[in-house]
Amino acid sequence: MVRDDPDYQPRFKEVFGVSGDAITIEHVKQAIAAFERTLISGDSPFDRWYFGRDRKAMSEAAIRGFKVYMEQGRCVSCHTIAEDHALFTDNRFNNLNVGFERIAGRLPKLTAAFEKSKRAGGNVDVAVLSNANLSELGRYAVNDQWRSMGAFKTPTLRNVARTAPYMHDGSLKTLKDVVSFYSKGGRVKDKDPINAYQSSGIRPLGLSDKQQADLVAFLEALTSPAYAKSK
Amino acid sequence: MSAMNRRDFLRRTGGLIAGSALPLSLIELAFADEQQNFTFAYISDSHIQHIKGKDFVRNWDRGLIRTVGEANLMDPRPDFVMYGGDLAQLGTKAELDHGLELMSALRHDKVHYVMGEHDYYLDLGEYWERQLGPQWYSFDHKGVHFVVLNSVLTYDEWTHNRWSSGEERMAVMAGLDNPSGSPFMVGEKQRDWLRDDLSMIAKTTPVVVFSHSPLQKIFKNWNFWTEDAEQVQVLLKPFDKVTVFYGHVHQIQYNQIGNISFHSAMATAWAWPYPETYAQVDSLLPKLTVEMNRADPFFERDATGWQFVDVWSGNATLHYSLTENQPRTVAFNPKTGRPEDTVYQNDRIPPQQHF
Ligand SMILES: [Fe+2]
Ligand SMILES: [Fe+2]
Numbered sequence A: 001m002v003r004d005d006p007d008y009q010p011r012f013k014e015v016f017g018v019s020g021d022a023i024t025i026e027h028v029k030q031a032i033a034a035f036e037r038t039l040i041s042g043d044s045p046f047d048r049w050y051f052g053r054d055r056k057a058m059s060e061a062a063i064r065g066f067k068v069y070m071e072q073g074r075c076v077s078c079h080t081i082a083e084d085h086a087l088f089t090d091n092r093f094n095n096l097n098v099g100f101e102r103i104a105g106r107l108p109k110l111t112a113a114f115e116k117s118k119r120a121g122g123n124v125d126v127a128v129l130s131n132a133n134l135s136e137l138g139r140y141a142v143n144d145q146w147r148s149m150g151a152f153k154t155p156t157l158r159n160v161a162r163t164a165p166y167m168h169d170g171s172l173k174t175l176k177d178v179v180s181f182y183s184k185g186g187r188v189k190d191k192d193p194i195n196a197y198q199s200s201g202i203r204p205l206g207l208s209d210k211q212q213a214d215l216v217a218f219l220e221a222l223t224s225p226a227y228a229k230s231k
Numbered sequence B: 001m002s003a004m005n006r007r008d009f010l011r012r013t014g015g016l017i018a019g020s021a022l023p024l025s026l027i028e029l030a031f032a033d034e035q036q037n038f039t040f041a042y043i044s045d046s047h048i049q050h051i052k053g054k055d056f057v058r059n060w061d062r063g064l065i066r067t068v069g070e071a072n073l074m075d076p077r078p079d080f081v082m083y084g085g086d087l088a089q090l091g092t093k094a095e096l097d098h099g100l101e102l103m104s105a106l107r108h109d110k111v112h113y114v115m116g117e118h119d120y121y122l123d124l125g126e127y128w129e130r131q132l133g134p135q136w137y138s139f140d141h142k143g144v145h146f147v148v149l150n151s152v153l154t155y156d157e158w159t160h161n162r163w164s165s166g167e168e169r170m171a172v173m174a175g176l177d178n179p180s181g182s183p184f185m186v187g188e189k190q191r192d193w194l195r196d197d198l199s200m201i202a203k204t205t206p207v208v209v210f211s212h213s214p215l216q217k218i219f220k221n222w223n224f225w226t227e228d229a230e231q232v233q234v235l236l237k238p239f240d241k242v243t244v245f246y247g248h249v250h251q252i253q254y255n256q257i258g259n260i261s262f263h264s265a266m267a268t269a270w271a272w273p274y275p276e277t278y279a280q281v282d283s284l285l286p287k288l289t290v291e292m293n294r295a296d297p298f299f300e301r302d303a304t305g306w307q308f309v310d311v312w313s314g315n316a317t318l319h320y321s322l323t324e325n326q327p328r329t330v331a332f333n334p335k336t337g338r339p340e341d342t343v344y345q346n347d348r349i350p351p352q353q354h355f
Helices: A008-016 A025-040 A045-050 A060-070 A107-119 A124-129 A175-183 A209-220 A225-230 B006-013 B058-071 B093-103 B126-132 B156-161 B166-174 B188-199 B229-236
Strands: B038-043 B050-052 B080-083 B111-113 B137-141 B144-148 B207-211 B242-246 B254-257 B260-264 B305-312 B315-322 B328-333 B338-341
Touching: A045 A060, A060 A209, A107 A124, A175 A209, B038 B058, B050 B093, B058 B093, B058 B305, B093 B126, B111 B144, B144 B188, B188 B229, B242 B315, B254 B338, B260 B315, B260 B338
Parallel strands: B038 B080, B080 B111, B144 B207, B207 B242, B242 B260
Antiparallel strands: B038 B305, B137 B144, B254 B260, B305 B315, B315 B328, B328 B338
16 A cells, blocks of 8 residues: 555655565554654653643643543543553554444445455455545454454544544544543434444443543643644 | 545554455365355353343443344354353343344344343243243254253252242352352253154264253353263264354353363353363363453453354354454364364463463
């Protein structure tokens, strides 16, 4: 995929001096690792408060939001924070029930057709990327395992206040929408259906309006000034 | 694609390593008579639990809903579906009805049910029987003889004389290690029926038996046990190829005793850890290849799942689909004459040392 991408080609040539088939998975890994390093080191209000022990670095609301993040909100189990650094991702794949409803009813037909084209040697990347319905298959499209149905990688939350809209399909416009979605157990509206393959780490949280607002304040404290400036 | 561009998709699905390997593709085995190979889905131990009114325990509901959703994606479709028992938690009408309603979302219409102790001990299987038919029966499919037993019976004295109500009796049996429980058994009446049933079958016919408790003795304290297991095994001994499937243990087990291969089902509800093994006779020890680590309580489906079974030339290959874990496959190895994990048999994962 990367090998064929006209946008990546010149950049790989620039950095690694390779192009076309000479681009290997090692190059790709190095590029991603370099990108991630820029995200790991943070000087956000959260970093200064949590790792730097500057008690004034975060607002009261954000501090309360941190508690929701760690406890009732269950966010930290996927968007991880370690003792000495915070990636805000466990690198696992989860189906949160975002956008899946579109294909849920036709899923058996869709997967059967998908597997058939894959067996016939079709280019999966292209099939997935050119078909909005197939892209909802998520990680399943890559590994063919039912456990990965509709699952997407947990993204980091660094600078998340600056990266709206949210989720793989951009269907949630604000952080307030995201937090409300989690509180309802992966629903936009109370009565929305939950697909059979939703991650077992997601369940209704029953967060109060205040807890939700605090959680948003915490997410806003993850923006590093350097990132804010560069945009 | 609307909001997600191609790089975004790759980032979010880890799609860079997309290969052409299909882990789920059925193992290709060359047999004289391909017609006789077939696949069935095998779901077990959902423990649907009523709270009150229309409320049921969400976690157990989700396990069965997920499994049905996955089984519906099987392509080609399985010939039929087996349900291994413990559909309900306390055997009530509400629980059985709700469980059957969730099962009715299956696209496959033929389902055979096995009785679990959680289905049985409230009313001794009366409501279950009204919905699903006899508690033990047999049928034939593509040259294989299938037998379904109710292996969770026990002594009449315990069943009939000790309890002031069915609820009380059910509550005692529902506790995994309740010392007031009683060992499971098939019982004489059913063994007589089995002897008769098998007398009509050629010894070369592959026989597949379903019970809820293991028809081998593993751990008495948890009723991973059938008191008259040996007597049932004797009836199965004359046949060339026998496979016994059981639920109840909520973990992967497999074993070979003489001509009989044993396989357990994963539960859709929750995982039990491996019990301290009750060493009665060496050859009876089930083969525990990968020690079950403690399930992660955050991911409620950790260490749960279901399985589908390829039957080939009278032998079985179990494909375990595990919601939060790597899929596993346990297949009969004709060279060693026993079931083996196709990946971990020799390459064992050390058990978890700390918690
Ligand atoms: Fe069970
Ligand atoms: Fe059971």
